Amino acid sequence: MADSTSVVKKTARSFPAPSVIPGFAPTFGLTILYLGLIVLFPLSLLVLRASELGLSGLYSVATEPRVAAALRTSFFISFAAAAIDVVFGLVVAWVLTRYEFPGRRFLDAIVDLPFALPTAVAGIALAALYAPNGWLGAPLAEYDVKIAFTRWGILIALVFVGLPFVVRTVQPLLAEIDAELEEASATLGASRAQTVWRVLLPPLLPALLTGFALAFARSVGEYGSVIFIAGNLAYISEIAPLLIIVKLEQFDYAGATGIATIMLAISFAVLLAINLIQAWSQKRFGHV
């Protein structure tokens, strides 16, 4: 993709490489300025405030029982939700890419709904569905199953927000699989199940892991779609982003900054993991 420009790279050390195209200075300058003012400066201020707390300060914020419980809740339920999304996301991507059936294109378009639907709208809709008098909550209540206002509610909301990340990461790869590979596998005597398991799925692994990481990262930080269905009981169904807001409302800026920094660290760790997965995939399978 960017190879057309990389030829120039070798010839000069100037910044940027010589080109007849005008407008580098203003566009590059504007980009750096805007990025710096809007994103980098505020984020570095957060890190600065956290560094004033020091590692011991951060540790004492993180180990405060209510904070620790919220971080645990966010972390584990996000992990479970991302895992569910990987399983069903793969099935959805598989079906949408490889099968022809009525309504396929509609379903394909609707997969992006969690990206497009505002989180607050998703939140109240899920809460209404799973509330004890809701379409799904009422029949479940007859079996004494409670979803809304419990941790199960958080899980449902996070499965909702994470799904498109897995589907959209896996889909392009699934579409590109060479039919010859499958045919070769079949001619060599593999059953269909063996072909799927040993020929088709392994190259999808990096995409599944990337989808998992993206869904997980989004879920850990998710706020709007969760708070309405979660019940938000301290120590039980309170998520970390909500606790930031609670701390802010109590004017506990140090506490809010501490939790935010921990969450930022999780985001960076996930970004790093995604880059490592892609580097590994490039080496192992020759694609990202």
Next chain:
Amino acid sequence: MSEALAPAVLATPRRVTEEAPLTRYLLIGVAVAFLGLFLLLPLAAVFTEALGKGVGAFFATFDEPDAVAAIRLTLIVAAIVVPLNAAFGVSAAWAIAKFSFPGKSVLITLIDLPFSVSPVVSGLVYVLVFGAQGMFGPFVKAQGIQVVFAIPGIVLATIFVTFPFVARELIPLMQEQGTVEEEAALTLGASGFRTFLTVTLPNIKWGLLYGVLLANARAMGEFGAVSVVSGHIRGLTNTIPLQVEILYNEYNIVSAFALASLLAGLALVTLGIKTLLEWRYAGQIAGRRRH
């Protein structure tokens, strides 16, 4: 496995690259059920709840001054944020895609950064900058400007969360298109600006529209980031999603869902146009992205 269960009287023998019909129907069933349960049912719930007490109650919501104020504020915020981020996106894509310089991939990663940050944290950082105890809090207060718990804060937080949409759509697209056409225009004597308007812009217009569309949907629907900086002052600093929250928490279910249905409608329109662009102009937009 299930091959043994497949009906023996198939018109044509199954190809080796296909699953047995039963497996296929099972997988389709699982996918449809999952999407129906997790995506379609919540969507249906929004409109059903909104119309639950009849059309009259639905429309009465939009006569409320607070609801009108929320709609107006949402439109104002989007009208400021989307053009700014579109201009930034085009500018960033021009610098990144049309030139070669070291550190480019770092720059792209930094532009994508807001996608990895929790919305709540995105709001919090502006409280740290402009809040009462923030770095510039006393300064802006002395100037008589209120940023946090006022419209400027909402605008800033919304710019932050929608920051990457246009740029990440245009960068890969413009990298793919290269610089040959622009170079031709320039050699033929066109000015840089004219080259951009008559050569580059027609090439990227659908990609630009795609990015703007997604940025707009997010700008109008953003909840977490805006919730932190807004202060929730009715009629003044409540956007539609914040007003939905207030109505819902007051058990004003019909009004909450009526306002929410406005946003759900916007989401559906966005998805519709997006899908149309993907079918019609597949080669002229960067195609399916993760966000």
